[in-house]
Amino acid sequence: MTEDLVGDTFRQQEHQVDGRHTELGQGVRRKLARRRAAKWWIAGGLTLATTLAGSAAGLTVSRDHQQTPPQARQPTTPPGTAAALWRVESSLGAQAEIPAGWGTNDFGCNMTAAPTVVRGQGSAHLCLTPEPPVKEVAIFGSGQLPQTPAGNATRVTINGVPAQRTSTTLDKGRYHGWIHVPSLDVYLVVRTLNQATTDHILDSFQISDPDHLGCPAVRPPVTPQQTPPGGGLVPPAANSVAVCRYAHTPKGRLEASATMATKEADSVVAALNQAPQGRNPDPPPDRCIETERPATDVVLLVTAGAKVTRVWIIFSYCTGRGMTNGVGQATVSDDLIHAVMRPLKVGYAVPNGPAK
Numbered sequence: 522m523t524e525d526l527v528g529d530t531f532r533q534q535e536h537q538v539d540g541r542h543t544e545l546g547q548g549v550r551r552k553l554a555r556r557r558a559a560k561w562w563i564a565g566g567l568t569l570a571t572t573l574a575g576s577a578a579g580l581t582v583s584r585d586h587q588q589t590p591p592q593a594r595q596p597t598t599p600p601g602t603a604a605a606l607w608r609v610e611s612s613l614g615a616q617a618e619i620p621a622g623w624g625t626n627d628f629g630c631n632m633t634a635a636p637t638v639v640r641g642q643g644s645a646h647l648c649l650t651p652e653p654p655v656k657e658v659a660i661f662g663s664g665q666l667p668q669t670p671a672g673n674a675t676r677v678t679i680n681g682v683p684a685q686r687t688s689t690t691l692d693k694g695r696y697h698g699w700i701h702v703p704s705l706d707v708y709l710v711v712r713t714l715n716q717a718t719t720d721h722i723l724d725s726f727q728i729s730d731p732d733h734l735g736c737p738a739v740r741p742p743v744t745p746q747q748t749p750p751g752g753g754l755v756p757p758a759a760n761s762v763a764v765c766r767y768a769h770t771p772k773g774r775l776e777a778s779a780t781m782a783t784k785e786a787d788s789v790v791a792a793l794n795q796a797p798q799g800r801n802p803d804p805p806p807d808r809c810i811e812t813e814r815p816a817t818d819v820v821l822l823v824t825a826g827a828k829v830t831r832v833w834i835i836f837s838y839c840t841g842r843g844m845t846n847g848v849g850q851a852t853v854s855d856d857l858i859h860a861v862m863r864p865l866k867v868g869y870a871v872p873n874g875p876a877k
Contacts, residue, residue: 607721611729612640612661613707613774614738618725619659620718625866628658636713641766641776643868654693657713659722663706663774666699680728688719700726732778735822735829736765740773743817743833745847749825753794754832754846756825762786763822766865769837773816779864789860790823793832793844796851800843808839809872815841818869819861834861839872 606621619638627637630646636657652658660667674685679702688698691712696719701708709726713719730738749756762781767773781789803809815838823830834844836858844851855871862869 607725609733610638610640610659610661611732611734611736611778612776613663614705614728614730614732615661615702615707615709616727616729616732617659617709617722619722623657623659628652628660632656641768641865641867643766643776655695655714657695657718658711660710662708662710666701666708667710679726682728686723688723696720698723702728732775734763734765734778734780736763736775736778736820738775740767740775740817741820741831743845743847744831746830748848749830749846751794754796754844754849754851755790755793755821755823755830756828757790757794759786759790759823759825761824762789763824764861764864765820765822766862766867767817767820769813769816769818777865777867779866781864785860785864789821789857792854792857792860793821793823793851796844796853796857798849798851800841800850801852803840803842811838811840821861834858837870837872842872 607618608621609616610619610625611617620636622636624635624637626639626642627633627635628639628642630648630650632650632652634653634656638659638661640661673689674687677684677686677700679700682702682704684700684702686698686700688696691697695712695714696716697710697712698719699708699710700723705728709723711719711722713722732738751757762785764779764781765775766777768776780786815835817833817835818837819834821832821834823832830846832844832846834853835841836853842853844853858869858871
């Protein structure tokens with residue numbers, strides 16, 4: 522009944538909710554289907570309280586918007602954007618260059634007029650915030666394309682794969698276009714105030730597996746790796762740490778990826794190696810009933826020299842929580858989860874229970 526009411530109320534604004542047509546929406550529905558007696562608590566600045574039949578739960582939401590991206594690079598500069606810096610963003614097996622100053626996931630409920638990329642938004646509020654007519658966006662998604670002016674679609678090829686591309690103008694002066702790759706179920710929709718910016722973002726669209734940070738397009742299975750020196754999960758001195766966030770769906774597609782700043786990476790590496798051995802204890806059966814098998818939420822790529830060590834982390838379920846490098850296992854703490862998820866700028870849920 523609640524689901525029907527929400528659907529009827531927001532159907533006219535559903536184009537504003539990232540994940541409407543993607544695996545993100547499916548993952549949220551599956552997550553809400555679980556009967557959990559554990560309470561969930563805040564991972565960011567906003568909360569969304571949800572009451573489920575048979576259990577009480579709260580959904581944690583993080584909606585920090587990235588204003589200073591961890592990586593920026595300068596490709597061939599399009600006309601009218603001299604000295605512009607760009608960064609690469611990826612989702613769902615595709616990537617594109619986005620203006621470096623744009624935010625991340627500032628879209629949907631309580632969105633501002635600031636420009637943003639939208640990918641792997643995760644948990645978010647539902648409300649009727651209209652999209653400002655001057656807002657610049659680049660939206661990665663899957664499923665049916667949003668109902669926006671399409672222009673005349675032309676056939677193109679992206680990395681040897683057939684695709685479609687359109688370009689047109691909106692009535693408020695924005696330049697709109699999209700690229701759709703049906704065989705891979707991914708699209709990129711762009712709306713900006715500058716034709717050159719729209720064209721550059723679409724021109725830079727690539728199919729990527731792995732992406733620019735090394736994240737596989739589909740959740741990699743846990744595989745044994747060589748035991749790092751020191752007995753921890755990862756080498757004690759790392760050059761970089763990348764975070765790969767995967768959807769809670771059978772395919773487990775990559776939703777978002779990011780790198781950590783040096784100070785944060787050093788802190789996370791230390792926490793990984795200091796974590797107590799063994800998985801987090803499961804709560805009593807009367808406190809949690811999982812209706813699906815826990816799947817990896819995040820894969821960390823820890824680079825030390827020329828070697829990359831993967832760490833698989835499960836945290837959003839009330840059972841099966843913990844970390845592994847394919848050989849050893851360790852418990853995952855709430856503080857470590859927040860540190861790992863912070864660079865992604867996405868919403869996420871953490872059960873308030875056996876995390877130590």
